[in-house]
Amino acid sequence: MTVVPTVTLNDGTTIPQLGFGVWQVPADQAEDVVTKALEAGYRHIDTAAIYGNEEGVGAAIAKSGIPREELYVTTKLWVSDFKNGQTLQALETSLGKLGLDYVDLYLIHWPAPADEKYLEAWKGLEELQSQGKTRSIGVSNFAPEHLDRVAETGSVTPAVNQVEVHPALQQRDIQAANEKYGIATQAWSPLAQGAVFEDQPIVDAAEAHGVTVAQVIIRWHLQRGRILFPKSVTDSRIKENFDVFGFELTDEQLQAIDGLERNERTGMEPTTFNPA
Template identity: 45%
Template sequence: MRVEISQKFITLNDGMKIPTIGFGTWRVSDADAPKILDEAFGAGYRLIDTASMYGNEVGIGKAIKESSLSREEIFLTTKVWNSEHGYDATLRAMDKSLSNLKMSYVDLYLIHWPGVNSEKYIPTWKALIRLRKEGIARSIGVSNFTIDHVERLINETGVVPAINQLELHPYFQQKELRAFHDKHKIVTEAWSPLARGNLFDDEVIVALTKKHNKTPAQIVLRWHYENGIIAIPKSGNPTRMLENLDIFDFHFDKEDLAQMDTLDNVNGRTGANPLTADF
């Protein structure tokens, strides 16, 4: 018998609602996607995050089609890759993603990276605006964008992204960027929200696991939730899938949050830097 955990939602600046905990699919193959997503849906995940670069959109689409859930119950994100930047190229990229997914729309379409020394993300953003107007992408946003990148989008198009998805976890809290997001009503979404497990043995995390009788992953994901950050952890283990969702029956007090604040490290990044990543 499956145990499904109820989700909680955040309302985006365009009125769309998105689950607070999602399921990441980086390195999930087309072949494995149906089985893994069947477990994820059974656990209670409704936000599925993929990208054209992941090479698994066909499998993701198949998994959704074969699930017992209706399409409207699932919030699906995909992303346009760097080699697909530009107005016309982005429209073609969306056509390809929809063909792979066998769907008529996605819930959220993101620019995956801004690109180094590239200004193509501006016409790419204009293509996303068109896709939103046409209902092909119900919400649009960016990923791995800095304050300067987002400000330029807003200044040149007048359209504020609904989401900025970026590396974020207690070891790399991105407070300045999050404050900017709050000012512009942009939701922050975290990839690598568990810092690849690097902080599970940290004495602050360990102390909080004992205080709240929770696992390290649950402590970290609760920190994201308390800060209004969407997290998209990934796991192929059904037990851990459930564990990662089971964070809504406890809360942090001011002392807990203060302790978590001490973990922030300007050098805590585990992935690529948007200012230097030249994919």
């Protein structure tokens, strides 16, 4: 079986560097899709309350028979549950849907920074970690200024900051801020939803190694030290995205992909996105 590299987080726990994401996976497909991912070898599953598919993820986990300690499960707190009492209940609700006693990582999904309620939510996450409901706590879509505020007011440093990162949007300022605080960078939308698949340095590297462009991008993330979780509902692509440990990109190929930065997002701008 393929051994996926792990990253040691600042709280001493470890996380598989390559995982499987279920954003936009319909609730009625989640069990089947996650089952295929687990069968392919993935042991790190990333979901969220707002995705509406935690039950399907939990059903696949239960059906798999894989020991709990061999799995790494992430879910996320939505903005509407930022108040402390609601934050604690939100994770209980997610745990019930997942059929788990604890998650490995619980994240604030978006900062929604207009009123800084994410700071209250962070205190709730600290409490949940102290209760053993989550092994690690972190954030998602936090810009450097949001990380600074958490550092000023919180008592625990986030273990992870999950942000949009791919060849066309590398967010070097956020990655530098993460490094400053010892926070691991997780990449969501790591394949840019296919928007970089025709970029010449990626195409050239794929031809040189006899692999797909998606596999090249995943290797680029891995070799740059990021955690990532590509998503697919297609069985062949689920397997393909996991089959990335038989080749390595050269320094020249890595640098060429680094040069594709053009500040192109597939998602929302976190500093101005304030969902209800």
